[in-house]
Each structure stands twice: as structure tokens, then as C-alpha cells.
Amino acid sequence: MSSVAPEDPAAAVRGIGRRVQSGVYRAGISGRAPVVPVDAAALEAAARRATSAEAFAYVAGGAGAEHTVAANRAAFDRWQVWPRPLRDVSSRDLSVSFLGRTRPTPLVLAPLGVMELMHRDADLAVARAAASLAIPYAVSNQASASMEQIRDAAPDAPRMFQLYWSSSDDLNASLLRRAEASGCEAIVVTLDTHLLGWRTRDLDLAYLPFVRGLGIAQYTTDPVFQQLVRERAGRPATDAEPVRITPQTIAAGISIARKGAPLTGAGLRDNLRSPLPRVAVETFLDVFSTPALTWDDLAKAREWTTLPIILKGIVHPDDAARAMDAGADGIWISNHGGRQVDRSVATLDVLPEIAERVAGRVPIVFDSGVRSGADAVIALALGATVVALGRPYAYGLGIAGERGVAAVVQNALAELDITLGLAGLTSIAALDRGALRAV
Numbered sequence: 001m002s003s004v005a006p007e008d009p010a011a012a013v014r015g016i017g018r019r020v021q022s023g024v025y026r027a028g029i030s031g032r033a034p035v036v037p038v039d040a041a042a043l044e045a046a047a048r049r050a051t052s053a054e055a056f057a058y059v060a061g062g063a064g065a066e067h068t069v070a071a072n073r074a075a076f077d078r079w080q081v082w083p084r085p086l087r088d089v090s091s092r093d094l095s096v097s098f099l100g101r102t103r104p105t106p107l108v109l110a111p112l113g114v115m116e117l118m119h120r121d122a123d124l125a126v127a128r129a130a131a132s133l134a135i136p137y138a139v140s141n142q143a144s145a146s147m148e149q150i151r152d153a154a155p156d157a158p159r160m161f162q163l164y165w166s167s168s169d170d171l172n173a174s175l176l177r178r179a180e181a182s183g184c185e186a187i188v189v190t191l192d193t194h195l196l197g198w199r200t201r202d203l204d205l206a207y208l209p210f211v212r213g214l215g216i217a218q219y220t221t222d223p224v225f226q227q228l229v230r231e232r233a234g235r236p237a238t239d240a241e242p243v244r245i246t247p248q249t250i251a252a253g254i255s256i257a258r259k260g261a262p263l264t265g266a267g268l269r270d271n272l273r274s275p276l277p278r279v280a281v282e283t284f285l286d287v288f289s290t291p292a293l294t295w296d297d298l299a300k301a302r303e304w305t306t307l308p309i310i311l312k313g314i315v316h317p318d319d320a321a322r323a324m325d326a327g328a329d330g331i332w333i334s335n336h337g338g339r340q341v342d343r344s345v346a347t348l349d350v351l352p353e354i355a356e357r358v359a360g361r362v363p364i365v366f367d368s369g370v371r372s373g374a375d376a377v378i379a380l381a382l383g384a385t386v387v388a389l390g391r392p393y394a395y396g397l398g399i400a401g402e403r404g405v406a407a408v409v410q411n412a413l414a415e416l417d418i419t420l421g422l423a424g425l426t427s428i429a430a431l432d433r434g435a436l437r438a439v
């Protein structure tokens with residue numbers, strides 16, 4: 001099944017606020033309330049009910065005591081929107097220019113790995129939902145489907161590919177080649193995960209999806225990675241600690257075997273006997289990230305791709321300046337939703353300073369803590385070019401698959417549209433600091 005992108009994306013979002021609102025109230029007359037809650041806290045609670053304890057912990061959790069997760073939200077409390085009546089806002093334009101094209105709305109979807117934890121259709125459902133609203137979607141390096149499968153789910157939809165810079169340059173180059181060949185518009189290099197953050201909830205559950213073969217589809221379908229796996233399989237095994245066989249080990253073994261199909265071309269039965277799926281997980285854990293990465297290394301990406309390069313995980317104004325010096329085509333302000341550093345600075349707190357340094361030279365993508373259309377209005381007014389939704393769409397996916405993602409995005413757009421109008425403005429272009437009051 002593939003979705004059809006709207007023929008006229010701008011028309012598809014025109015008047016979205018009133019349309020979504022009246023759709024909900026009309027359905028209410030026949031006793032139907034939204035399956036995907038509109039309220040952010042209720043959305044999260046519904047996703048918690050719809051998913052396993054491990055899946056929910058992985059998605060909702062942050063680093064340490066989750067002070068950064070809270071700080072990202074608290075930063076929004078320091079700004080208020082000025083309501084301005086009597087300005088004829090009957091027609092509103094949500095479009096923005098991003099990466100050389102006019103986009104019908106200022107939202108994008110952040111890269112989220114391992115979405116099979118939320119729903120079996122995972123990234124394919126997300127891609128279709130994004131396509132239906134012409135929202136650019138950043139496909140994760142840790143996706144549950146390959147970038148080619150994701151393209152096939154929504155062929156003409158705007159996509160970016162997010163790279164985790166692995167310790168194998170051949171693999172990095174191969175992933176970027178595939179991204180280009182599969183029609184991605186840009187490469188997003190995530191810089192903040194050169195070490196995996198100290199994720200308390202996952203640690204207490206002793207749960208990391210990758211060691212079960214989840215979220216490594218970009219790797220198992222990659223020819224360079226497959227070669228690394230074969231080479232490793234040919235080497236004598238090192239003294240690994242013996243694994244105690246429990247029902248959980250067996251379940252993990254089956255999960256790993258199932259995910260090994262792209263490597264072996266075989267079915268589950270054969271994969272259970274083949275060492276390759278297990279070696280693939282070990283190879284992944286070896287190459288996943290490289291704490292030795294420096295600014296100088298980044299230059300290599302230019303040789304690997306002609307696509308625009310956006311650097312994700314920028315929170316210091318000096319790093320934003322350095323990124324521009326290094327020739328980055330865009331800056332993605334993010335602290336990974338508080339999943340990497342506890343007690344980190346909140347992204348909204350540094351957005352104005354970074355926007356000042358960037359001074360319109362490259363686009364700014366903003367994320368971490370955006371939970372509503374009103375939040376997006378604040379980030380846009382403070383200098384973001386586009387705003388990325390993260391966890392909320394994962395929650396929608398967990399509750400209702402593709403429809404759930406679409407509902408979450410629609411609700412955010414509807415509130416954005418209505419808030420813009422109530423602030424007395426008719427376009428995103430008109431949104432600036434004057435629309436806000438600092439608290």
C-alpha cells in the first residue's frame with residue numbers, strides 16, 4: 001500500500017484549524033470522541049496503555065533524572081503569545097521556505113528510531129502519514145525499515161535521511177549514497193549521540209532494542225555492512241561471556257533471527273541456525289558511533305554526497321557558528337529530547353541566541369519539547385525556520401498506526417493555524433518576536 005501525496009499540498013492545509021476542530025465536534029454529536037487524544041498528557045497516557053512497558057520506556061524516557069526533558073518543557077513557559085483581535089485573519093498562509101522549496105507548513109517529523117516498538121507498520125506508517133500532509137520526514141538511521149522500503153511506502157513525499165556517523169567511513173558513504181539514490185532531499189547528521197546517553201528507564205529494565213536486532217534495518221540492508229558482518233563471522237569468536245539460556249534469551253534469539261532476513265535471504269528457520277543475524281547485532285554495536293569524531297571529519301561528508309547537509313544536535317551558539325564555517329546547509333537545534341545529557345540546557349532557551357548568530361544564513365530546524373501548535377508558534381517567532389515533532393507522533397503511532405500519526409500532526413497544524421490567527425497574523429512569515437511576551 002502506498003499513500004498519495006496531496007495534489008495541491010497548500011490547499012490541503014488551508015483552513016486546517018477550523019476543519020479539524022469542526023470535524024471533532026461533529027463526530028461528538030454521534031457520541032464519538034477522538035481515539036487519539038488531543039491533549040498532550042492524555043496522548044502520552046494513551047500511548048502508555050497501548051504499548052509494552054519496554055517500548056513506552058524507550059520512547060518516553062530521557063537521560064538521568066530527566067531534568068532535561070522537564071527543562072525543555074519549562075522553557076516554553078517563559079514565553080507567552082500576545083492575542084491581537086480585529087485584524088482580518090480570515091485567510092492564513094502556513095507556508096515557509098525550507099531547503100530551497102516552498103513547504104505548505106512549518107512542521108517536519110524528527111527522526112525517531114525503532115518505531116516497530118510502537119506499531120508493526122513503524123516507519124512505513126509514519127512516511128504515509130507525513131506524505132498525506134506534505135510534511136518532510138527525516139528517516140532515522142535506526143529505522144525499523146530500510147530507506148528504500150520507506151520510499152516505496154510514499155514515493156513522492158519529501159524525505160531527509162538522518163545519519164549516525166559510524167566508525168566505518170565506508171558504511172557512512174554507502175548510507176549516504178543510498179539516501180541520494182532513494183530520493184532524499186537532504187542529509188541530517190546527528191552529532192549528539194557519539195556516546196549513548198545514560199537512559200535510566202532503559203537501564204532499569206535492562207532493555208536496549210538494538211541488541212535484539214530491532215532498529216538496525218538500515219544496516220542489515222546495506223552492502224557495506226553486510227560485508228563487515230561476513231568478515232566478522234569469518235573471524236574466530238573472541239571469549240564472549242557465556243549467555244545463560246532463559247525464556248527471555250530464546251525470545252531475543254528469535255527476534256534477532258527474524259531481523260537477519262536481509263542478510264541471509266533466508267526464512268526464520270534457517271536464520272535461527274545461521275550465525276549471521278547474531279554477528280550483525282555485534283557488528284552494529286561495534287560500529288554504531290564514534291566518540292572520536294571531530295569537526296575535521298565532517299568534511300568527508302561533502303565527498304560522499306551532493307545533498308544539503310544539516311547538522312543536528314547543536315545547542316551552543318559557537319557550534320552553530322562553527323557549523324556555518326564548516327559549510328553546513330542547515331542547523332538543527334536539538335538536545336535529542338533530553339535523552340542524551342541530563343541537566344542539559346533547554347533548546348528553546350538558546351534558540352534566540354543561535355538565531356541571532358545564524359542571522360538567516362542557513363535554515364534552523366528546532367526540536368525538543370514541542371508538544372502543540374502553540375509551542376510551534378513560539379519557536380517560529382523566536383527564529384526557527386521549521387519545527388520538528390518527535391515523541392508526540394510516536395505516541396500517535398502507538399495508539400492508531402498511520403491514522404494516529406496523521407491525527408497528531410493534524411492537531412498540531414490546526415492549533416498552529418488557529419493560534420496564528422488569534423495572534424492577529426495571517427502568515428508564518430509575519431511571525432516574529434513581536435508576537436511574544438517574555439515572562
Ligand code: FNR
Binds near residue numbers: 058059190336392
Ligand atoms: C529520538 N531521536 C533521534 N534522533 C536522531 O537523530 N536519530 C534517531 O534515530 C533518534 N531516535 C529517537 C528515538 C526516540 C524514541 C526518541 C524519543 C527520540 C531524537 C529526535 O529526533 C528528537 O530530537 C527528539 O525526539 C525531540 O524531543 P521531543 O520533542 O520528542 O521531546
